[in-house]
Amino acid sequence: MAFNTTRRAMLAGSGAAVALTQAPGAHAQSTGAGGGTPPSSMPVSFTVNGTAAELELDTRVTLLDALREHLELTGTKKGCDHGQCGACTVMVNGTRINSCLSLAVQHQGDEITTIEGLGTPEDLHPMQAAFVKHDGYQCGYCTPGQICSAVATLAEIRAGIPSHVQGDITAAPVFNAAELRERMSGNICRCGAYSNIVEAITEVANSDLGAA
Amino acid sequence: MRPFTYQRVATAAEAAAAVAGNPAAKFLAGGTNLLDLMKLEIERPAHLVDVQDIEGLNAIEQTGDGGLRIGALVSNTALAADERVRRDYGVLTRAIVAGASGQLRNKATTAGNLLQRTRCPYFYDPNLPCNKRNPGSGCAALEGYSRQLAVIGTSDKCIATYPGDMAIALRVLDATVETVQPDGTERTIPFGEFHRLPGDAPEKDNVLAHGELITAVTLPRPIGGEHVYHKVRDRASYAFALVSVAAVIQPDGTGRVAFGGVAHKPWRVEAAEAAMPQGAAAVTAQVFADARPTEHNAFKLPLATRALAGVLAEAKG
Ligand SMILES: Cc1cc2nc3c(=O)[nH]c(=O)nc-3n(C[C@H](O)[C@H](O)[C@H](O)COP(=O)(O)OP(=O)(O)OC[C@H]3O[C@@H](n4cnc5c(N)ncnc54)[C@H](O)[C@@H]3O)c2cc1C
Numbered sequence: 294m295a296f297n298t299t300r301r302a303m304l305a306g307s308g309a310a311v312a313l314t315q316a317p318g319a320h321a322q323s324t325g326a327g328g329g330t331p332p333s334s335m336p337v338s339f340t341v342n343g344t345a346a347e348l349e350l351d352t353r354v355t356l357l358d359a360l361r362e363h364l365e366l367t368g369t370k371k372g373c374d375h376g377q378c379g380a381c382t383v384m385v386n387g388t389r390i391n392s393c394l395s396l397a398v399q400h401q402g403d404e405i406t407t408i409e410g411l412g413t414p415e416d417l418h419p420m421q422a423a424f425v426k427h428d429g430y431q432c433g434y435c436t437p438g439q440i441c442s443a444v445a446t447l448a449e450i451r452a453g454i455p456s457h458v459q460g461d462i463t464a465a466p467v468f469n470a471a472e473l474r475e476r477m478s479g480n481i482c483r484c485g486a487y488s489n490i491v492e493a494i495t496e497v498a499n500s501d502l503g504a505a
Numbered sequence: 506m507r508p509f510t511y512q513r514v515a516t517a518a519e520a521a522a523a524v525a526g527n528p529a530a531k532f533l534a535g536g537t538n539l540l541d542l543m544k545l546e547i548e549r550p551a552h553l554v555d556v557q558d559i560e561g562l563n564a565i566e567q568t569g570d571g572g573l574r575i576g577a578l579v580s581n582t583a584l585a586a587d588e589r590v591r592r593d594y595g596v597l598t599r600a601i602v603a604g605a606s607g608q609l610r611n612k613a614t615t616a617g618n619l620l621q622r623t624r625c626p627y628f629y630d631p632n633l634p635c636n637k638r639n640p641g642s643g644c645a646a647l648e649g650y651s652r653q654l655a656v657i658g659t660s661d662k663c664i665a666t667y668p669g670d671m672a673i674a675l676r677v678l679d680a681t682v683e684t685v686q687p688d689g690t691e692r693t694i695p696f697g698e699f700h701r702l703p704g705d706a707p708e709k710d711n712v713l714a715h716g717e718l719i720t721a722v723t724l725p726r727p728i729g730g731e732h733v734y735h736k737v738r739d740r741a742s743y744a745f746a747l748v749s750v751a752a753v754i755q756p757d758g759t760g761r762v763a764f765g766g767v768a769h770k771p772w773r774v775e776a777a778e779a780a781m782p783q784g785a786a787a788v789t790a791q792v793f794a795d796a797r798p799t800e801h802n803a804f805k806l807p808l809a810t811r812a813l814a815g816v817l818a819e820a821k822g
């Protein structure tokens with residue numbers, strides 16, 4: 294009796310599942326059964342890595358897709374597209390967020406920093422250099438998100454943001470491996486390069502924060 | 506994702522009116538739960554009212570009676586990091602930093618966090634019946650895999666849990682939720698009355714009317730004591746609670762306790778708190794007296810007792 298699924302519900306349900314597997318382009322055309330709202334687009338402008346961007350976007354475009362598909366900044370990666378893996382991590386006004394769970398139109402006037410804005414192949418950011426030195430990856434897909442997240446994590450420790458593993462929640466946080474693992478837990482590495490990632494970030498932290 | 510129109514508003518009254526006037530409209534705060542559900546077409550708003558620009562909702566202020574008023578737009582990170590919260594309401598900081606990830610907490614807002622929807626796996630699967638997603642379609646969890654689901658306060662329509670952490674601490678702190686209703690008037694909702702039990706209408710998670718905007722959460726003056734939040738989950742970080750315990754324990758062994766991961770709302774039975782000095786089992790015997798677990802989630806009952814025992818031991822130091 295719990296499964297009083299009607300044929301109509303099943304058909305509607307599998308329709309939704311099919312829609313999920315369609316390409317993003319096909320999505321833009323789906324208005325949904327029953328003739329819903331037509332697609333709507335809007336102007337949005339923000340700064341990416343110091344350069345002004347002015348776009349006209351479907352309201353559904355995420356910050357992640359705006360960066361990758363419209364600005365061709367493909368360094369930021371799409372992993373799960375649901376905020377669970379951290380591959381899409383970028384910094385907005387200096388704070389790290391999951392760019393997949395944010396609409397581009399929410400970011401009018403914001404300053405966005407992606408992996409491309411941290412450093413260049415000729416002039417690597419210290420965190421990029423440390424990941425190379427310590428081999429903090431295997432396939433490299435999660436790496437841009439890991440690096441953006443790592444840079445922001447050190448800034449969060451400096452700013453005194455508390456964490457789950459802190460003993461005394463009223464004290465200033467310190468840098469250590471346990472803190473790092475907790476604070477970086479929003480970035481999943483499918484290859485399991487975690488120990489090298491910890492080493493890379495630790496090296497930067499030691500020179501940056503002057504912590505042991 | 507279904508198409509939608511998007512609007513930004515400058516005042517709370519404007520926001521409430523914009524959503525109230527359109528049955529298919531929703532508020533958008535951080536977007537970390539709503540956009541996730543819109544991608545799956547579980548939520549299908551035709552219009553979004555983005556509240557991020559509303560004046561005065563992004564501050565944490567002292568109230569006249571020595572408490573704190575937390576604006577609806579204050580991020581989870583900012584709230585957890587606030588010196589006054591860390592000093593006087595430590596259980597709240599502890600609960601927030603036990604949830605989600607650093608990235609998500611930076612974007613998640615106080616109001617959005619309270620309104621996050623259940624993580625019942627069948628709610629997320631549009632191929633299966635779910636009374637919360639599609640009222641009247643049935644509940645796939647009743648005869649499905651219910652390990653994560655509720656053990657108390659359930660109905661034969663829904664056995665989902667409220668998944669969040671922050672709200673468990675707010676319940677133990679006797680917070681209140683302040684709103685602006687569609688007609689512009691304000692109301693104050695005691696935290697224990699904010700989230701609903703599923704009953705016959707599991708699609709309604711809480712008592713807010715359509716178009717009613719949360720403006721703040723208010724904490725009464727500090728009550729001292731040891732503040733502890735224990736979250737038991739399948740991995741050490743970045744997972745929802747199987748069982749969580751928020752507690753404030755006084756030096757004489759009296760105190761308050763609320764449980765997460767066990768019901769459709771933060772679960773607190775004030776009458777049971779008199780048993781606190783007798784130890785965890787005496788408390789949970791009363792808190793979970795009416796429990797109706799499934800064979801998959803009966804483990805949550807002894808787990809709740811042990812988690813509370815751990816909290817009491819930690820509070821003693
Ligand atoms: C991978 C992942 C892991 C997570 N893990 C945890 C966890 O362990 N613990 C935990 O507690 N949470 C967890 N979360 C949930 C997270 O905390 C919520 O997504 C977040 O708090 C929602 O806040 P938001 O501002 O982004 O809300 P939004 O997504 O913007 O909004 C959520 C809902 O609130 C409504 N709303 C927003 N603001 C208002 C307002 N002012 N008045 C009225 N209605 C409003 C919206 O219409 C919407 O229905 C996790 C999320 C993800 C994606």
Ligand code: SF4
Nearest residue numbers: 625635636644663664
């Ligand atoms: S328990 Fe509730 S949310 Fe889960 S399938 Fe049943 S009705 Fe849906």
